[in-house]
Amino acid sequence: MIKKLYPLIFSLFSIGAFAQTPAMRAAVSKKADAMEKKVIAWRRDFHEHPELGNHEVRTADIVAKHLQSLGIEVKTGVAHTGVVGILKGGKPGPVVALRADMDGLPVTERVNIPFASKVKTMYNGNEVGVMAACGHDSHVAILMGVAEILASMKADLHGTVKFIFQPAEEGPPVGEDGGAELMVKEGVLENPKVDVIFGLHINSQTEVGKIGYRPGGTMAAVNDMQIIVKGRSAHGAYPWSSIDPIVVSAQIINNLQTIVSRNLDVTQNGAVVTIGAINGGNRSNIIPEKVEMLGTLRALSTADEKMLIERVKQIATKTAEANGATAEVKIPYSNHYPVTYNDPALTAKMLPTLQATAGTENVLLRPAATGAEDFSFFEQKVPGLFFFLGGMPKGGDPLKAPSHHTPDFYIDESGFTLGVKAMCNLTLEYMTSKTK
Structure with missing residues (x-):
């Protein structure tokens, strides 16, 4: 039902959208353009010296x-x-987390x-290379730029900004x-209590x-799973x-594939059931x-996630029992x-801000992704908006651009300034809307 309301909600917010003063938006744009080289330099430093989850000591x-x-109050060693x-x-207002x-x-x-x-380290008992192969280096640099701009506008801020630099998004x-x-x-969402949270992710495609x-639902819920099938050993000749x-395992694998094709309403959401290892x-x-x-x-709604889990357990145990x-x-x-x-009302409310920042023609409704993001834990507690920032060179082919989590992952740094502007404007305009 709520999907049918999306167009109406977005229309109402667009018609009566609050407006940040043009002067403030222009000031953000000027400041962001002026610090582009600094943001890129930060990103290059982080890229050259990446660190795995829970070990981001130098970065932190x-x-x-x-x-x-x-002049920002800082707490370290969080998580x-x-x-x-x-x-x-300098003025009262909501608490916005970035x-x-x-x-x-x-x-x-x-x-x-x-x-x-060129970094190498030990991971699961093996020596491995380390790479910022998902763009988190750019996220850190962009938010450092946002912090510098908003700190310079402290006296005019209607509220408080909480900057969250998070370790181990890829898993501890x-x-x-x-x-x-x-x-x-x-x-982290308390003292002061966060009212809303914004986050971005660079995208190489x-x-x-x-x-x-x-x-x-913009990115999927993810659960990993282990299935152990126990039978009786024998000589291969008998x-x-x-x-x-x-x-039995082969039968279970085949039967699991019927969950998406026969139990999921594919007109509403997608889902994934994948066996990645068998030993x-x-x-x-x-x-x-x-x-x-x-x-x-992987599922795009809580109800579908629950259904997948129940069906996997039922299929695996009953198939084994039958054998x-x-x-x-x-x-x-x-x-x-x-x-x-992404909270639908918040997304609708902030859409005009993204459009004003990037140009309406450059703000695109994207399909849901079956990748996962632990930003979801924040959004379980407070309304949130998580959006994607372009990082592919202009004129590139999304089908040929190296994907995330690969050795050839590449980001065009000219897109960082838009990320800085978007995060600043979302913060300022949300604050302004709450003080009217």
Whole structure:
């Protein structure tokens, strides 16, 4: 029902949208243009020195010192390595949170740029390269720029800005807590209590100068899963003496594919059920006793997420039972992110701001993505808007542009200034709307 209301909600807000003073918007634009080189320099430094989740020590130190130099109250060590800055404006008003994630990935960079990462570290017992292969380096640099601009306008701010520099968005190390979930548990949205939160993500397959947004479910909930099928071992020459967990696992995998095709209303949302690893046995002529499968579930609504989990458990256990075996299912196995859900009313309210900043023709309604984001933990607690910033060179082909999480991931830095302007204007215009 709410989907049918989106056009009406957006129309009403667009007709009666609040307006930030042209002078203030012009001031933001001028300041952002003037500091473009500084933002790019920050990004290049972070890109050359990436750090994995919960280990962003150098990055956090640079961020904290920059915020302190602006006269912003700073708290460090939040959720291990997170940094939170509080800027109290000269006038009363709401508390607006702005978030940037800081961590890199265990990826060895192949991009031929002067500031390419050469960093290596240990990850899960192996030496790996480290790369800012999802653009988090640009998020940090952009929010540092936003902090500098808003700090320079402190006397005119109608409220408080909370800058959240978050570790471990890509997931904490095995056996550790981290990321947005831990920040929320530690009270990052309290003292002062946050009214609304904004975040952005650079996108290597969206052209520079463009912004993508979506109300409602914009990125998927994700659950990883483990399925252990237990049967009875036997000599490979005498399979009738076994309860073969490999055969049972094959049946389970095939049956799981019917969830999306037969249980999901595909006219409303998409979903993913993927088995990414299957391990069982160690010799050609021995039927093993058990098989382990690892996989991922992704859904764009809470109801669909619940349905996927229930159906996976039912299919796995009943298929195993039908074959005389047993199946143990753990969902989530090690991590879970909720749906990244953009509050529809807030999205409608702020859409004119994004359009005024980038140009109406450059602000695009995008389809939902089956990737996941732990920004969702913030949005579970307060209304939020998470949008996408173009980072692909103009005229590029989205189908050929290297995707995120790959060694060839590349971002055009000329799009950063738009990100700075958008985050500043969202903050200022939301504050203005609450003081009328």
